[in-house]
Amino acid sequence: MKIATYNVNGINGRLPVLLRWLEEAQPDVVCLQELKAPQQRFPIKEINAAGYNAIWNGQKSWNGVAILAKDLEITEVQRSLPGDPEDIQSRYIEAIINQTVICCLYLPNGNPYPGPKFDYKIAWIKRLKKRINQLIKMDLPAVVIGDFNIIPTASDVYKSERWEDNALYRKEVKTAYKQILKKGWTDAIRTLYPEETIYTFWDYLYNSYSRNAGMRLDHILLSPYLAGNLKSGGVDKHVRGWEKSSDHAPVWIILD
Incomplete structure (x- = not known):
């Protein structure tokens, strides 16, 4: 099964790029972030015409997440991250596809640091850790995937010394990411390419x-149940060079 994540940075404005990439890459499951479209403006007809089912949680102007599946049934589990009923930002959607839990996320950016946006980011990460640790305890095949807005290490950013006080690279978020991995989650792309410069x-x-x-x-984390099934993966960097493309590139893995 080929599973991918792509921050599309506006699904309607960049729909031709998304459809072109879907045709080229043929992923089985795709997690999208930053739809930047209200629920009723998600282009479901075009997505269906490309051969994909979809569930999504749209939001006007910003945020928005979706999960697409090609020839596979999607069973929605929840469309918000548990732990804060007052949080109305569309940043998380969870489903079961092919007996695998897919957790699609768009973690808060957190800038400027310090400030309330960074505090929200830290609180959101705590809620995420609680949810995905539940999946570890249940010993489920699970994938936590999306735009984490976290630069894990110095090797994950160009000229890291410039980013010390940026919310993407603050020690608090790097520590939280390490704690997630220590609980048993596998960073699929870094596992496949331990020494390479990958953006x-x-x-x-x-x-x-x-x-x-x-x-x-943009990261893809695998639960211990799935870690041994990781076959290959990569970043479709060339897509970033297409006309009117997102500032993110699609990231994908293949599981046995």
Whole structure:
């Protein structure tokens, strides 16, 4: 099964890019973030025409997450991260596909640091840890996947010394990411490529893409149940170079 994540940065404005990539890559399951569209404006007809079922939680202007599946049934589990009933931001959706729990997330950016947005990010991470630790305890085949807005290590960003006080790279979020891995989750892409420079995001400014001045923000974590099934994976970096593309590139893995 080929599972991918893609922060589309506006699904309607970049729909031709998404459809082109789906046709080229043929993933079985796709998690999307930053739909930037209200629920009723999700392009379900075009997605269905491309051969995919979908569940989604839209939101006007910002946020929004979706899970697509090709020739596979999607059973929705929940469309918000447990732990804060007052949190109305559309950043999490969870489903079961092919007997595997798929947790699609768009973790808060947290900038500027310090401030309430960073506090919200830390609180959100705590809620996420609680939910995914439940999946570990239940010994389920599970994938936690999406735009984490976390740069895990210095090797995951161009010129890391410039990012020390950025919410993407603050020690608090790096520590939280390490704690998640210590609980048993496997960072699939870093496991496959332990030494390589791998980025998933390149800013639109300063010719970042052409200079490969990027960062790795989009992650795929596997529960212990699935870790041994990891066969291959990668980043479709070339998609970032397409006209009117997102500032993120799709990230994918293949499980046996």
